[in-house]
Structure formats: structure tokens, C-alpha cells
Amino acid sequence: MLKDDLYFFNQGQLYDAYRIFGAHLKKDKKGTILGTEFTVWAPHAKEVSVLGEFNGFQAWVHNLSKVDDVGIWSLFIDSAKEWHQYKYEIKTWDGRTLYKVDPYGYFSAERPEQMSKIYDLDGYYWNDGEYMNHRNNEAPYDHQMSIYECHLGTWMTKPDGSYHKYNEVVDLLIPYLLDNGFTHLELMPVIEHPLDQSWGYQGVGYYSATARYGVPKDFMYLVDRCHQHGIKVILDWVPGHINRDEHGLYMFDGEPLYEYSEEWKRENVVWGTANLDLGRGEVQSFLISNALFWMKYFHVDGFRIDAVSNIIYFLGDSRNGENHGALTFLRNLSTQIFQEFPNALLIAEDSTAYPKVTHPVDQGGLGFNYKWNMGWMNDTLEYFEKDPIYRKYHHNNITFGLSYAFSENYVLPLSHDEVVHGKKSLVNKMPGDYWQKFANYRVLMGMFFTHPGKTLLFMGGEFAQMHEWKDYEELDWHLLQYPLHRAAQRFVHDMNRVVKYHKPLYELDHQPMGFAWIDASNSDQSIFSFVRYAKDSNDFVCVIINMTPLVHHNFRIGVPQAGSFAEVINSDKDIYGGSNIYNGDTMFTEDIPMHGFEQSLQMVVAPLSVTILKREE
Incomplete structure (x- = not known):
């Protein structure tokens, strides 16, 4: 040395x-x-x-x-x-x-x-050269980002219940992602970990792709094949804490080494883990090298950093004060990643209000380029769990998020954390009978895809799995034999394509000029309406969301420009499991000022629905 x-x-x-x-x-x-x-x-x-x-x-x-x-x-x-x-x-x-x-x-x-x-990492022949050249010249912000969060072991198993290997799952997973319109695959941790039920968040081998799914070159093959089909791969990465198994990093040479020496900083009692001493130089070298290792050897496109609040503050509690050593680590990490991979993805799972998480380091930020919008997720799911009759009293749950939506570059997360531990699946959170549960689910999905910010959906959410995620068996694929679940999957499939082919729904996700309310104050009817703009301000769509099961005929809204408008998509159509109330005919504006616009139009608003309108050329 x-x-x-x-x-x-x-x-x-x-x-x-x-x-x-x-x-x-x-x-x-x-x-x-x-x-x-x-x-x-x-x-x-x-x-x-x-x-x-x-x-x-x-x-x-x-x-x-x-x-x-x-x-x-x-x-x-x-x-x-x-x-x-x-x-x-x-x-x-x-x-x-x-x-x-x-x-x-x-x-x-x-x-x-x-x-x-002992393993030889050299010798894999990559076939993603064209993709890598394109990636290195493409910034992520003004492109569609529809992330599919996946736990490889339980997405789909073999008939005997065993896991598919990395090189086996590619022929199942990649066509599925492409067919349903997802652009990014986020893998829950694939570092070596002893317990399946830890989901990979309590690892022992940061440099080792877990052997439960095959050998490292098989994982290279998975990433390679994803890239050949234009799918970006994000790894869930856990630099903040480790498990306490005797054979791992914990007390590696008999004394605190990778972890804090002070017990109160080290022992994370809630999770049963130990916090790494991120301010220590040798630990920073270990972790920053690890991130660059996955990008260089495995061509991954970036990371979702787990539990950033636990890094920013000691034990994740602001009352314990900022962890300045850990903040220095985050800044050093982002600086090195973007120095070598300028268009990498570095996404913070952060529930704090710590400022400038997604601002560059040289501008006083932590250097991430994305952050999970945990506030949006909590407020939105809390709202949707209310009976529609009471939603008018919680209107602010939906509107408040837009007051800070452009303060950071946000990803809207409907992740695994929201469908485990008794929280219920997305569709089962919804009130009402079976039909209303699915109608509410479609409204949630419609708002999810049309709200400013990139999107992340946990596996199973795309076909409205009824049960919570079970970390010991595969998704409930048998549900797709039932019409409402097939229709739910079709709606997600179609929404991904609506976003893909409509720049207003992705191009200005992080800039306030990309969004304007039509009417944010209609709490009595629980109807929200807004405009999404592309960089070309003449390219826009109007979104109308009805949060109750009431139908509204001859409903008038203001629109930015005069002309004729048509529905792009309506979640109440029968192909999605709805009651088939929709605007089939072209709608023409009238010179009747409304909602701050000089013209308006009349439309029918279906029950528990999302409708997207676009001006016809």
C-alpha cells in the first residue's frame, strides 16, 4: 500500500x-x-x-x-x-x-x-455502450421518470417458491416494465444480507451482490439487459446503518470501528441496527468507494439513499442536533459521484425539512438531485383514507403540497413502506365498497401521475394488489384474472403512456412555471383543477379531479386558451372499471371569463375520476 x-x-x-x-x-x-x-x-x-x-x-x-x-x-x-x-x-x-x-x-x-x-469481477462483456454514451449526455430533469420499485426475491418466484436468479428474471421483468411503461427500475438492496425479512436494509457485504439471486456477473447481465432496452437501474443503498450480526462490520476488530464509539450515537434501538460513523475518514473512503464501485463495475445509474433523516440528525431526531460529520460525508459523496458521472441519479429518502437537499454543494446544498416527497405522500394518503363526505374538511391535504413542490426536485413515492406493517395496500386504504375502492385507487393514480414531480410506485401497486406486500412470497399475480384488477393495471399502463407523450406532464416538473391552479378552492365539491405546462407555454393540459362519487353535469372551468378541447384520458371509462361517464364530444370554449382566464368551457365531471383535457390543434 x-x-x-x-x-x-x-x-x-x-x-x-x-x-x-x-x-x-x-x-x-x-x-x-x-x-x-x-x-x-x-x-x-x-x-x-x-x-x-x-x-x-x-x-x-x-x-x-x-x-x-x-x-x-x-x-x-x-x-x-x-x-x-x-x-x-x-x-x-x-x-x-x-x-x-x-x-x-x-x-x-x-x-x-x-x-x-474469492471472485473475479473482470471479464464481463458489456453490450450497453450506446446506452451509456447517451446517458452521459442526458440530464434527467426534463424527461419522464416513472420508477418501478422492486424486491427481486418476491416480485415473481419459481413454481416451487424459490427465487429467480438475476439472469433468469430478465426475460420476465424487462418485458413487464416495457409493456407497462416504466422507465426506471429501482431495486431494493441487493448487497449481501443474512436475513430475507430485512429486505436487504441490514447488510454485511456492501461490495457483494447477494448470492441468493446468483453471481455478480449475473447481476451485471441484468443491468446490461435493462440498459439495452432503455431502462435505468437505481440501487437502494444504505450508508447510514448496519446490522449487528457477529460476522459483519459490527465491532469488526473487537471495538467500534465502522460505527460510533459513543453508545447513544451508535445503537439504533428502534431498528436494531448500529449507526455508521460517517464522519470518520476511513468510513467515508469505504462508502464513497462503494458507491463508485457499483457505478463503475455494474453500470448502475444511481442510488436511492435510505434513511437520510437518520444521517442528517443523530438518530434521526433534530433535538439531538445536526450530524456535521455525516453532512460532510453526503456532500463529499455527491461531489465525487457527479464529478465522475454528471448525470447520475442521487435520490434522498428524507422525511425532514432540512433545506437545500437537492441543491448543488457549491450552492450550499447537500448535492442530491432528487428527494422523496414524504410530505406529499403522507398528506395524500391520509386524505384518500377519508370517506368522501368528509374530504371537504381536509382539502388542504391536497393543496398544501403545491406550496413547496418546487423548493426541491421531488420524487412522489408510493413505496413499499406504505403497504406493510398494517398500513394496508393502496386499494385497501380506500373507503367505500369494492367499486368505490377501485375508483378511489384510480383517482390516486391519476393525481400521482399528473402532480408535479417524478413518480415511484412499488410493485403490485400497478394492479391494485389487495393484500399488503408479503416479503416471503411472490406478488398476487392471480388477481389479474379478475376484471377490476386487469382494468387497474391498464389504467396505470395508459397513464404512463399519457405522461410519455405529453411534455406538460414531465418537462417542467421542478419549475413553478410548469403548474398553475385553475381552481384550488372548490372544497365544497372536493374538485381540484389545474394546468400543466411544457416549456412551450402553448403546450399544456388541464387536469380535473373529482374526489367524491357525485356526477357534475355542465361543469364550467376556465382554460388558458380559446379553442376546442378533447379528453386525453378519463379514469371513469369502463375499460378502467368505471361507470363510463365521459366527454365523448369535442368541447368548445366560450367567451365567459372564469378562474382568472378569459374563456371557459363546460364538461361533465364523472364520479371519483381524473380527467385530462388537451387543446386540439
């Missing part, structure tokens, strides 16, 4: 730490494997050994040498070859013996084994 590398590692500025740490196969000029070099950071250890298939799992055979004063240990073993399992034995100064997987290990033995595996 060069002195410069050591210095930058300690300072949190070694952004390819995986080049040094971990198990690296050494080859001669012909590519013949000569053996493996193991390097690990364990400054508090008394002794470090590696045991594996190459030495009969006898730790005394291969003791690592301490190569510097800050606790980096290394050893070359000529008998250690690809696919061999291994782990470190660490002896502490107080007499304990610990067995740990490799923090920088490229692959892992499949659960319940607690081993790393």
Missing part, C-alpha cells in the same frame, strides 16, 4: 479503496491465476488470520502481516483461487476470537453460510 493511499484512506478521500482492500486475484501476463492477496483494516486487532478452503479452514496456517502503524493487514496466498470460501479470524487484545466476512469481499456464500468468496 502506497503512503499516499494510506493518507487518503485515513482522510476519507481514497475513492477506489476496493483496489487495495479485499481479496484480489493476482494473475501473470497470460492471465493465469497465481494466487490471492488479502488485505483488511483492523487497527485494534492483536492478530489477523484468514481461513478458507485453501487451508482446510485452519486459521493458524495463514497469519496476515501488519503492514503499517494504523492497522492494515495483508498476505498473499498462492493456493487461494477463485470461488474459494474464506473469512477472517481476528484475535483481540482481551482474549476474544472473532470470525468476520470480508468488508470489501466481492462475493459471498449463500445464506445461512457466513463466508466470503
